[in-house]
Amino acid sequence: MSDRIRVTVWGENVHERKNPLVREIYPRGMHTTIAQGIAEDRSLKVRTATLQQPQHGLTKRVLDETDVLVWWGHAAHGKVRDTVVERILARVWEGMGFIALHSAHYSKPFMRLMGTSCSIIWREAGERERLWVCNPAHPIARGIDRYFEIENVEMYGEPFAVPTPDEIVFISWFEGGEVFRSGCTWKRGNGKIFYLRPGHEVYPIYYNQSVRLVLRNAARWAAGDGVKWIDSCPQISAKNAPESLQIKGGRLHREGEAGFR
Numbered sequence: 001m002s003d004r005i006r007v008t009v010w011g012e013n014v015h016e017r018k019n020p021l022v023r024e025i026y027p028r029g030m031h032t033t034i035a036q037g038i039a040e041d042r043s044l045k046v047r048t049a050t051l052q053q054p055q056h057g058l059t060k061r062v063l064d065e066t067d068v069l070v071w072w073g074h075a076a077h078g079k080v081r082d083t084v085v086e087r088i089l090a091r092v093w094e095g096m097g098f099i100a101l102h103s104a105h106y107s108k109p110f111m112r113l114m115g116t117s118c119s120i121i122w123r124e125a126g127e128r129e130r131l132w133v134c135n136p137a138h139p140i141a142r143g144i145d146r147y148f149e150i151e152n153v154e155m156y157g158e159p160f161a162v163p164t165p166d167e168i169v170f171i172s173w174f175e176g177g178e179v180f181r182s183g184c185t186w187k188r189g190n191g192k193i194f195y196l197r198p199g200h201e202v203y204p205i206y207y208n209q210s211v212r213l214v215l216r217n218a219a220r221w222a223a224g225d226g227v228k229w230i231d232s233c234p235q236i237s238a239k240n241a242p243e244s245l246q247i248k249g250g251r252l253h254r255e256g257e258a259g260f261r
């Protein structure tokens, strides 16, 4: 890992170009605003990538040089190529952090990492959200008091169909009465994963100072220590076993042969 944590902010960049409401809030794309919020911490070196670039801007080289991938998608989950998804998963298992934002609960990489439907309930009524800190000692909650609020949001409510998180950092209460596990962490392979709920594109949520603070905290937390766990599945011959070993019974595989995939 280099001195600075390398963050790549990926945005699908669709509604910003097609919907005048979203374009007015995010004239240079949501990925740009998210990246600017994270880059306020000079220890974080931030770049962006979008769906429209060749290989969605996520070549093997870009991912190899990424410590944390931040993902915002909504209208075009299905347009993300499976070869790029596989590349992302391999990097997460190696140790790259992955931060899924808002509607990225239904993104291909997040759903694959979770292994469940990742469904929610939702409502678009511009209501108030209060995000309660569940673990004041957690690095992602640093600098946040007991809670923070966002005046206008889209509601996401329980049940959130994900595996039980390793840690719940935030729980949201909404003006309409629902609640939601808004900030959750998991580990997959050697990679740290964080889901952060706020971020509906018709509200200026990524200009909110508390949201930006949480994004910076999360990027530092998810970066891990830079040590890679390279995936392999080697056959260890009997003569290379730590203890002296006699081969007994039948064998399916020849010496030195690769296993089935």
Ligand code: ZN
Residues within 6 Å of the ligand: 102, 103, 154, 199, 200, 201
């Ligand atoms: Zn939304």
